[in-house]
Amino acid sequence: MKCKECNKEAWVVGRHRNLVEWRLLNKGDGYGRRNYNGGWKKDTEKIISKQYLRCNGCGYKFNSDDYKGIAEIKIDSKGITIVSDGFSKFE
Numbered sequence: 098m099k100c101k102e103c104n105k106e107a108w109v110v111g112r113h114r115n116l117v118e119w120r121l122l123n124k125g126d127g128y129g130r131r132n133y134n135g136g137w138k139k140d141t142e143k144i145i146s147k148q149y150l151r152c153n154g155c156g157y158k159f160n161s162d163d164y165k166g167i168a169e170i171k172i173d174s175k176g177i178t179i180v181s182d183g184f185s186k187f188e
């Protein structure tokens with residue numbers, strides 16, 4: 098199965114994460130500048146999207162409407178399953 102946009106076969110599974118980080122400030126009183134004290138620290142990290150199939154060649158996000166014969170792509174922890182629509186062969 099080749100990408101409809103760039104014609105390469107470079108499929109990967111993607112997901113999005115939301116990372117919250119913080120960094121300390123030096124203590125001080127009143128107005129004026131306070132510099133950072135140390136680097137960024139990780140607070141929380143959450144996965145914020147369903148996994149999806151993406152072309153690593155061009156960034157196209159797979160949509161079964163663009164591919165004849167494919168009903169859906171199922172993504173699990175071991176890999177993907179390309180599910181036929183039962184009517185036609187995919188190209």
Ligand SMILES: [Zn+2]
Pocket residue numbers: 100101102103104105152153154155156157
């Ligand atoms: Zn592509």
